[in-house]
Amino acid sequence: QVQLVESGGGLVQAGGSLRLSCADSKRTFSNNAVGWFRQAPGKERQFVAAISWRGANTYYADSVKGRFTISRDNARYTVYLQMDSLKPEDTAVYYCASHRRGTYNNTSSYNYWGRGTQVTVSS
Helix, strand or coil: CCCEEEECCEEEECCCCEEEEEEECCCCHHHCCEEEEEECCCCCCEEEEEECCCCCCEEECCCCCCCEEEEEECCCCEEEEEECCCCHHHCEEEEEEEECCCCCCCHHHEEEECCCEEEEEEC
8 A cells, every 4th residue: 555755845935945755655656646736724635746657747737837846766766846936825735646547637536645744935
């Protein structure tokens, strides 16, 4: 069973950068696409980015395109989300998830989720 652990969140000023990590402690998700989602208080969980299992294909929400970069290191069983030019509206809990089937931007396409890491961007 996949067990995902996010890290790297924190408090940053607008315009700053953070790099989130998603580690698979059971070392099983190398053959799965992985997605990042975020959820702000009172809002639904929304798609941020996804990467195919070999890393050849990446997908981004329009709101983060050009600012965020998803990557993976399968030898380390880790997926990263580099977040640059952060804005206050990026404030949310960020989750990574292992893709099962279906479209990458749909939460129901993922079957294993981490517990999330808080990202707060101050203005």
